[in-house]
Amino acid sequence: MAKAIIAGASGLVGDHLLGVLLQSAAYKDVTILVRQELPLRHVKLKQVLVDFDRLSEYENEINGHALFSCLGSTRKKTPDLSVYRKIDHDYPLQLARIALKNGIQQYHLVSSMGANAASSNFYTKMKGETENDLKDVGLNCLHIYRPALLTGNRTEKRAGERFLFALSKLIDPLLIGRLRKYRSIAAAIVAKAMYKQSLIKQEGVFIHPSDEIKEIA
Numbered sequence: 525m526a527k528a529i530i531a532g533a534s535g536l537v538g539d540h541l542l543g544v545l546l547q548s549a550a551y552k553d554v555t556i557l558v559r560q561e562l563p564l565r566h567v568k569l570k571q572v573l574v575d576f577d578r579l580s581e582y583e584n585e586i587n588g589h590a591l592f593s594c595l596g597s598t599r600k601k602t603p604d605l606s607v608y609r610k611i612d613h614d615y616p617l618q619l620a621r622i623a624l625k626n627g628i629q630q631y632h633l634v635s636s637m638g639a640n641a642a643s644s645n646f647y648t649k650m651k652g653e654t655e656n657d658l659k660d661v662g663l664n665c666l667h668i669y670r671p672a673l674l675t676g677n678r679t680e681k682r683a684g685e686r687f688l689f690a691l692s693k694l695i696d697p698l699l700i701g702r703l704r705k706y707r708s709i710a711a712a713i714v715a716k717a718m719y720k721q722s723l724i725k726q727e728g729v730f731i732h733p734s735d736e737i738k739e740i741a
Contacts, residue, residue: 525552527588528722529628531595531619534562536676537634538594540715542569550723555585576611579618583626590630590722591623605646613654620661630665630726632718633658637672637705637734655731665726669714672734676711705735716741 528545532538533556545554546566556562557574564571572585579586593616602608616633623631633655638645641652655668717732717740732740 526550526590527553527555529555529557529586529588529591531557531591531593531615532634533558533594534560535594535596536674536711537671537714537718538592540676540712541592541594541718544715544719548719551589553588555588557582557586576615579615579622583622586619586622586628587626588628590632591619591628592632592718592722593619594634596634599647609650613650613657616654617657617661620658620663620666624661624663630667630722631658631663632667632722633669634714634718635668635670637670639668639670659729666729667718667721667732668730669718669732669737670734671709671714671737672706673708674711674714675708705733707734709734709738713738713741 528551530538530542530545533542538556542554542556542564545551546568552568553570554566554568555570555572557572557576559574559576561571561573572582574582595611595615597608597611599608602611620631635655636648636651638648639651639655640648641656643649643652658666658668714737717737720740721730721732
């Protein structure tokens with residue numbers, strides 16, 4: 525019976541992960557770090573209203589067996605690149621440092637396919653730098669998930685993504701062999717894989733590409 529902490533529980537993957545953890549007999553407590561309280565009540569759930577720019581002030585709330593970072597934004601939602609980087613890089617990194625300090629056994633990060641610190645693309649470069657910086661923290665167990673195009677029902681409407689979802693239904697069957705990892709993946713599958721990995725006692729750094737995430741789930 526363990527305790528889990530989720531940052532980004534209102535997002536596509538985080539929402540599914542929260543549901544899985546609340547239903548799991550393996551976790552007795554689930555703490556979510558949120559900017560605004562979610563309209564959800566559960567005997568196992570604790571919501572902590574957080575100013576992510578002042579995470580150090582909430583260190584006492586960030587403790588348990590596993591910390592799941594599902595934080596992320598988009599260029600449309602966060603056009604200021606410095607703010608975008610803060611959400612996708614700085615916050616996960618600070619959470620990892622707190623996790624190390626508080627003896628949290630596992631850290632799980634939702635990254636992205638193509639993450640590469642040497643990339644010329646802002647998004648994939650930022651994701652790669654986040655991964656590299658997290659590796660340098662010295663966590664006991666770090667799981668990094670690199671999903672392809674995420675599918676699922678979002679609360680916010682994204683016209684561009686709706687087009688990509690429709691396109692993926694046509695293209696996915698054509699992606700076979702080594703190209704399978706480029707197939708779209710349901711956010712629920714990513715959440716399930718994260719949960720399953722958290723039940724395994726491991727040490728080290730583990731990178732999970734999209735096709736492997738599906739196999740784990």
